[in-house]
Structure formats: structure tokens, C-alpha cells
Amino acid sequence: MISESGEATRQTSEASSATRARDILKITDLHAFYGESHILHGVNMNVKEGELVTLLGRNGAGRSTTLKAIMNMVGRRSGSIVIGGKETLGMKPHHVPRLGVGYCPEERGIFASLDVHENLLLPPTVSSGGMSLDAIYAMFPNLHERRKSQGTRLSGGEQQMLAMARILRTGARILLLDEITEGLAPVIVQKLGEVLVKLKASGMTIVLVEQNFRFAAPLADRHFVMEHGEIIEEISALELAGRRQHLHSLLGV
Amino acid sequence: MTMIFGVPMAVFMGQLTLGLVNGAFYALLSLGLAVIFGLLKIVNFAHGAQYMLGAFAALLAFNYLGINYWLALVLVPLTVGGLSMLIERFLLRRIAHLDHLYGLLLTFGLALIFEGTLINFFGVSGARYATPEILQGGLNLGFMFLPTYRAWVLVAALAMCLFTWFMIERTRLGAYLRAGTENSQLMQAFGVNVPLLITLTYGFGVGLAAFAGVLAAPLYPVSPTMGSSLLIVVFAVVVIGGMGSILGAILTGLGMGVIEGLTKVYYPEAANTVIFLVMILVLMLRPAGLFGKEA
Numbered sequence: 001m002i003s004e005s006g007e008a009t010r011q012t013s014e015a016s017s018a019t020r021a022r023d024i025l026k027i028t029d030l031h032a033f034y035g036e037s038h039i040l041h042g043v044n045m046n047v048k049e050g051e052l053v054t055l056l057g058r059n060g061a062g063r064s065t066t067l068k069a070i071m072n073m074v075g076r077r078s079g080s081i082v083i084g085g086k087e088t089l090g091m092k093p094h095h096v097p098r099l100g101v102g103y104c105p106e107e108r109g110i111f112a113s114l115d116v117h118e119n120l121l122l123p124p125t126v127s128s129g130g131m132s133l134d135a136i137y138a139m140f141p142n143l144h145e146r147r148k149s150q151g152t153r154l155s156g157g158e159q160q161m162l163a164m165a166r167i168l169r170t171g172a173r174i175l176l177l178d179e180i181t182e183g184l185a186p187v188i189v190q191k192l193g194e195v196l197v198k199l200k201a202s203g204m205t206i207v208l209v210e211q212n213f214r215f216a217a218p219l220a221d222r223h224f225v226m227e228h229g230e231i232i233e234e235i236s237a238l239e240l241a242g243r244r245q246h247l248h249s250l251l252g253v
Numbered sequence: 254m255t256m257i258f259g260v261p262m263a264v265f266m267g268q269l270t271l272g273l274v275n276g277a278f279y280a281l282l283s284l285g286l287a288v289i290f291g292l293l294k295i296v297n298f299a300h301g302a303q304y305m306l307g308a309f310a311a312l313l314a315f316n317y318l319g320i321n322y323w324l325a326l327v328l329v330p331l332t333v334g335g336l337s338m339l340i341e342r343f344l345l346r347r348i349a350h351l352d353h354l355y356g357l358l359l360t361f362g363l364a365l366i367f368e369g370t371l372i373n374f375f376g377v378s379g380a381r382y383a384t385p386e387i388l389q390g391g392l393n394l395g396f397m398f399l400p401t402y403r404a405w406v407l408v409a410a411l412a413m414c415l416f417t418w419f420m421i422e423r424t425r426l427g428a429y430l431r432a433g434t435e436n437s438q439l440m441q442a443f444g445v446n447v448p449l450l451i452t453l454t455y456g457f458g459v460g461l462a463a464f465a466g467v468l469a470a471p472l473y474p475v476s477p478t479m480g481s482s483l484l485i486v487v488f489a490v491v492v493i494g495g496m497g498s499i500l501g502a503i504l505t506g507l508g509m510g511v512i513e514g515l516t517k518v519y520y521p522e523a524a525n526t527v528i529f530l531v532m533i534l535v536l537m538l539r540p541a542g543l544f545g546k547e548a
Contacts (some may be wrong), residue, residue, distance in 0.1 A: 018359045097444035109439045113431040121425070122432055124442035170443070 003233070013212065023082070024174060024205050025070070032069040032229075033061075039065045039116050041229040045096055045202040047174075052196065054216045057226035058252055059118070063209040064106055065144030066100055067176045071103050083174070094251040098126045106179045107210075108163040109149040117147040123170045131173030137194065140165050159187035164195065165185035174205045181212045189215055255396065261520050266325035266397035268514045274472075276510020278465050280503045282487040285461035286500045290307075290491075291434040292362045292454045295345065295356035299483030302364035303459045306333050308465020308475045310373060322385040322471070325410075326344020333546050334460030341455040346448065379474030381522070388517065398489035406468050406523050413464060417506045423501050430454060454512055489532045505543060 025047040032040035041060050047053050053064040058166065062196045063106045068074050072080055072093040083099045090134055097103070102123075111119055120143065137144035146154060153164060167175060181189045189212070196219050200206060210216040216223070217240060225233040225247065233250060235243055255262040268285075282304060289297045310329045313319035320328065330394055340363065348355045369483060384402050391400040421427035433440045466480075473479060486509075492505045495506030509528050517524040 073438055073442055093438075094444050094446050097442060103442045105442075109342060109436055111432045111435050113435060114428055118428050124426055124445060126444050167443075177400040 021050060023047065024049040025081040025207070026080075026086055026250065027066075027070070027081040027084075029068060030066070030077065030081060032065055032074045033076040034065075035075055039074070039229050040069060043069075043226075043229070044232055045224050045234075046233055047205055047207060049205055050200070050203050051210065051221045051223060052200050052219055054208045054210050054220045055224050055226055056210060056213065056216070056247075056251060059211075061226040062229040063226050064178050065229070067103065067178050067209060069177060071101070085219045096171075097123075097172070100127050100171065100173040102126075102166060102167030102170055103161050104175065104176045104177045104180060106182070108159050110154070110159045110162055112150060112152040114151050116143055116149050116151055116154065116162060117148065119151040120147075120166050121167065123166050123211050124168050127171035129173075131168045133169065136165045136168055138181070139168075139198075151213070157184050157191075160184060160188070160192070164192070167201070173203070173205070174207075175199070178209045179211060180208070181210065181215050193219060213247075223247070262372060263397045263501060265515075265518060268518045269511060270397070270403060270514075271517075272511040272514020273507060274510070274536060276407050276507035277407050277414075277508075278483070279487055279490045279510055280414055281410050281461055281465040281468075281504025282483070283491045283501065283506050284502045285458035286416060286463075286487065286491050287454055287494075287496050287499070288378060288417075288430070289419070289458035290496060292437070292451055293341075293349070293356070293502075294353050295360065296353070296488075297455075297458065298357055298361035298484075299340075299364040300360075300462050300481030300487070301458070301482075303333060303337060303366040304462040304466040304469070304481070304483065305371075305477060307369060307463030308470040308473075308479060309375075309466075309477070310463070311470045312380055312475045313465045315382065321445070322467075326464070326467050328461040328465040333463035333466075334456040337459035338452050340458040341452045345455065346451070359442065363408070368477045368481065375477065377476055377478055379476030379479070380435075382470035382475050384471040402471055406419035406472065409468060410465070411503075413461065417461065418499045418503070426522070430531075486528055489528050491542075493528075493535045493542060494533050495539075495545020498544045501544025 025048045027043055027045045030040050030043040031038065039156060043062070043066055055066060057063050065074060069077055070087070071085075072091065077089060078200075079089070083096070084230065085097060086237055088099070088204060103139075111122070114122065120133070131139075137147075142158050143165060146158065152159070164177070164180065180192055184192070188195055193215060196206065196208075200219070208220065209215060221237050223235045223240070224231045225235070227250070233247075238246070257265045264482050269343040275384050281299060284298055286300055289295060289300075311322070311325040313324050314329065315322070344359060344363075345356060348359060388402045391398050393399075394405070401516055401532060421430055429440065429445055429450055433445070433447055437447045438450075440450075469479070490509050491502070493509065494501045509531065512531065513527055515525055523530075539545075
């Protein structure tokens with residue numbers, strides 16, 4: 001009996017791995033704490049190589065904390081986070097990015113004591129194959145014009161471009177982007193959307209925490225909806241049209 | 254004789270030089286304190302003792318190992334800085350997650366241990382360290398007599414300050430340091446080994462203090478307590494300059510040395526207090542310091 005059911009499971013998993021790309025990020029029963037407060041209550045999610053997924057949900061649902069937990073930036077964690085086949089829960093924070101993970105924080109994290117060019121060159125290379133400086137400046141011409149300016153003198157939109165641009169140089173293949181459109185003008189949001197399409201086309205894996213559902217909807221392969229520190233719903237791009245009403249009620253928009 | 258504001262030119266220039274030399278020490282020491290505080294958020298109360306260790310190490314190395322001044326100028330900062338990295342790694346790192354007050358208490362305790370141990374073996378009277386032969390004597394500039402060693406101290410200290418400025422403001426490692434000072438958690442999320450950066454920074458800051466100590470050895474009696482009195486003035490200098498900028502720390506150090514020196518000429522009674530008066534004034538008018546960023 002046991003061997004039979006094991007056989008069956010193996011066959012299904014082989015079948016699915018043949019038709020789908022492998023999980024480059026797999027999170028299982030992830031709990032995270034800030035001091036005494038328990039923020040994530042058993043998050044389960046997987047992201048395949050080259051996929052763009054979103055984390056949707058209300059404020060305080062645990063979306064940013066999920067990204068921070070992946071980067072080992074929260075207090076205590078339990079469960080499992082496997083990146084590119086490696087368990088990262090026991091890893092030091094500075095070893096996680098070296099697996100090819102680029103993180104763009106919600107507050108953007110532009111350094112005031114560095115100019116734009118220095119900000120761009122700051123994150124160390126984590127693997128080969130990152131974008132060249134020329135290619136980055138071609139993608140974000142504004143940054144080239146203002147490369148001698150103090151990082152925090154840039155407009156909000158330019159700071160966001162810079163926060164994105166600097167992780168593209170490092171060779172990261174998995175991008176964790178936290179609320180990149182927050183508070184930006186529609187024309188900038190549109191530009192960021194174009195950038196994401198290009199990055200996805202180049203094979204990047206992207207996890208997008210977004211409040212702006214209209215921005216995220218056409219870009220993503222799948223959406224994860226979070227509430228109270230758990231993933232409560234997974235909706236693929238194909239299912240989206242039929243379940244839009246349901247999703248809106250979950251998000252309270 | 255030429256007079257400047259009613260004082261003979263030679264006296265004026267002599268005190269100005271003395272002030273600049275003292276100021277160079279203030280600059281070197283406050284620079285190290287500021288660099289350490291920036292990344293570790295710890296007020297390094299052992300800084301004066303580590304300056305003293307620099308001078309003592311030069312003295313002992315000469316007396317027992319025959320290591321000359323020039324070699325000591327290179328080896329002592331490396332040794333004292335290297336040993337301080339062990340202090341960071343095995344003591345300060347353990348309390349890094351606690352309130353910064355604990356770091357202050359720990360380094361203060363270390364300072365007392367260093368001083369007490371050396372007092373136990375060598376007493377407090379202090380020993381002389383011979384000025385290297387090539388730097389003995391002085392230059393007659395016509396309007397004043399400039400002791401060669403003081404001129405050398407000024408040049409060496411300023412060169413080291415500029416080197417530090419260059420390292421921090423113009424190199425990649427310096428960019429890590431500046432960025433880590435602002436947001437070390439994000440630096441770690443970029444893959445920078447921040448704990449290692451912290452260890453190196455502490456070693457570098459202490460190395461600057463030890464370098465100042467070797468420079469000071471031929472000028473002042475080398476005694477276990479030589480650092481503690483100096484450190485109080487240096488703290489005042491750091492408060493005046495603010496933590497904001499490297500050049501600010503250098504300029505404030507030199508400026509305060511000059512102000513102190515000139516006060517000796519015109520109102521000697523106030524010479525020991527003038528820096529603290531300036532500090533009070535600055536705290537009232539610009540609490541973040543002259544070069545500090547307003548919070």
C-alpha cells in the first residue's frame with residue numbers, strides 16, 4: 001500500500017515537473033516574529049523560475065514581512081525557505097543575496113551620503129550576467145543625467161528607478177520588489193511597468209508586493225492574496241477575469 | 254619686534270604652532286571616534302586608553318625590542334588596531350543588540366583595565382621617548398623658531414587625516430562604510446558582510462588613535478594616564494564638530510587646537526576651559542554640531 005501510493009506521488013510529481021519549470025523559491029510553513037509579535041502564521045508559496053507573482057493584501061497582512069523574512073531581516077523565523085534548491089533558514093543575512101536575490105525595500109533605501117552613481121555601484125555583484133552600467137543608464141536615462149547628485153535629492157520616481165536599477169547590476173535573478181509604485185505619478189508607474197515586462201522577458205523571477213492591483217494584474221502570472229500573515233488564496237492570471245469580483249472583496253477595494 | 258595684537262610675533266606664532274599640533278591630535282582622535290560611532294553607534298570610551306597604548310607600545314618596543322620610531326609608526330597602529338578587532342569580535346559584538354549605553358560602559362571598563370594594568374607595572378610618573386635624531390632641533394623661520402618634530406607631527410597627522418578622508422569618501426570600502434552608517438541592515442541584504450565591516454572599522458578607528466599615540470610619544474611624557482585627560486577634550490571637540498562629516502571633524506579638531514593655543518596667549522587662565530565654553534555655545538545654537546546634520 002505504502003509503496004504503491006509513494007509510486008503514485010512520484011509519478012504525478014514527475015509529470016508536473018516535466019510540464020512546469022522548477023520552483024526557484026519555495027516557502028513552507030513560514031512563521032516570523034518581530035520580538036514578541038508573531039507576524040507570519042505559516043506562509044506557503046512557491047515561485048517558478050521566470051515567473052512574476054504578486055503578493056496582494058491589505059496593509060499589515062504580512063506581505064512586506066514575507067519579503068524581509070526571505071532576506072533574513074526579521075527577528076525569529078521557523079519553517080522553510082528554499083532558494084534555488086538551498087535551504088536558507090540557517091543562513092546569515094549577507095549570504096542570502098549571494099544566491100542571486102535582489103531586494104528593493106518599500107522605503108527604497110537610497111543612501112543620502114552617496115551620490116547617484118555610488119548608490120548604483122553599491123550592492124556587490126552576486127553572480128555574473130548582471131546588466132552593464134551602460135545598459136542600466138540606457139534603461140533609466142534620468143539617472144545618468146543626475147549621476148552626480150546626492151541620492152536623496154532625486155524625485156520619488158527617480159529614487160525608485162535607482163532602487164531598482166542598483167539590484168539589476170548585481171546579477172540577481174530573483175527580484176523581491178516591495179511596493180515600487182507607491183506614491184508615484186502615473187507616467188512613472190507606466191515606465192516601471194515597461195521595465196518589469198523587459199525584466200520578465202529576460203528570464204528574471206519577480207516577486208512583487210503591490211497595493212496597485214491595476215498595475216500588477218496585467219504583469220503577473222499568479223497572484224497570492226495574504227491576510228493575517230497567511231496566504232489565503234492563489235489566483236492564476238487565467239482565472240483572474242472570472243474571479244475579479246471575489247478578489248476585490250478580499251482586498252477591500 | 255613685530256607685534257600682533259600687542260603680543261610679540263614669535264610668541265604668537267609659537268602658540269599658534271602649539272595649538273595646531275594639539276589640534277592635529279584632536280583631529281586624529283575625534284576622527285576615529287566619529288568613524289566608530291557612525292557604524293557601531295558606540296561611544297568608544299577606550300579611545301584615550303588606546304591612544305596611550307599606542308605611545309606605550311612604541312616605548313616598550315624601543316626599549317625591549319629595539320624597534321625604532323619609524324617602524325613603530327607603522328607596526329604599532331597595526332598591532333593595537335588588530336588587537337582591538339578581537340575586542341570588537343569577542344566583547345562588543347556580544348552586546349551590539351543591547352542599548353548603546355552598554356557599549357559605552359564596556360569600553361569605559363576596558364580603559365580602566367588598560368590604565369590600571371600599566372600603572373601597576375610602570376607607575377604614573379611617565380617615561381621619555383627620544384625624538385628620532387633626524388627630527389631633532391628646529392628651523393629658524395626668521396619670525397619664529399619651529400621645532401622640527403612639531404612640524405613633522407603636523408604634517409604626518411594631516412596626511413593621515415587626508416588619507417582617512419580619501420578612504421572614506423573616495424573608495425568602494427568607504428562607500429560601504431558610509432552606507433552602513435546610514436542603514437546597515439539593507440547593506441547586509443545586498444550581500445555585504447556587515448559584521449566584518451564593523452570589525453574592520455573598529456580596528457581602523459583604534460588604529461588612528463594608536464598612530465596618534467606614537468606621534469605623541471616624543472612630545473609628552475608617556476604615562477598610563479596620558480589618554481584619559483586628553484579624551485575629555487576630544488569628546489568636547491566631537492560634540493562641537495558634530496558627527497556629520499569627516500572633513501568637519503578634521504577642521505574642528507585643528508580649529509579648537511588653535512583657539513586653545515591663542516587663548517593661552519591672550520587669557521591664559523581660560524586656556525583649559527575655552528573648548529568647553531565653545532561646546533556650550535555650540536550646543537545652545539546648533540545642537541547637532543557645526544558640521545552635523547540637523548535631525
